[in-house]
Amino acid sequence: MYKHILIATDGSELARKGLEHGLSLAKPLGAKVTVLTVSEPMRPEVERAARMGGVDDPAGCFDQQIDAIMKERFAFIEQRGSEHGITADLMHEIDDSPAEAIVRFAKLRGCDLIVMSSHGRRGVQKVLLGSQTSEVLANTTIPVLVVR
Structure with missing residues (x-):
């Protein structure tokens, strides 16, 4: 029936329900799974405010925070996938419109x-x-x- 399932998640508790459903569905179908998280980019007004607050490299700090969040999120997803017997491709995109x-x-x-x-x-x-x-x-x- 389904051969490639895309599970979209923002890492929230509610999104974890979607992750569980997607992983549970994929196993009996033998479907490939890709998990996608979309983050919105740093807004210019946030960057300006951070600079005014003394942050020298707001974009770099933002990127580091996103990287840390994604490492944690992807580790959780890999663990849940493993428990379901699924290996998922893990993808992250930055876009104004998730x-x-x-x-x-x-x-x-x-x-x-x-x-x-x-x-x-x-x-x-x-x-x-x-x-x-x-x-x-x-x-x-x-x-x-x-x-x-």
């Missing part, structure tokens, strides 16, 4: 299922807080499994 990056990545890599989590917000909460999951759903033709 949803666009997920859709683009899935298409370029030939993924035939995207697994991700959602808080399931509706109405004003969804409009105010945005929803990467809603954006992915609206912009892809690839099936999406949404875990809540």
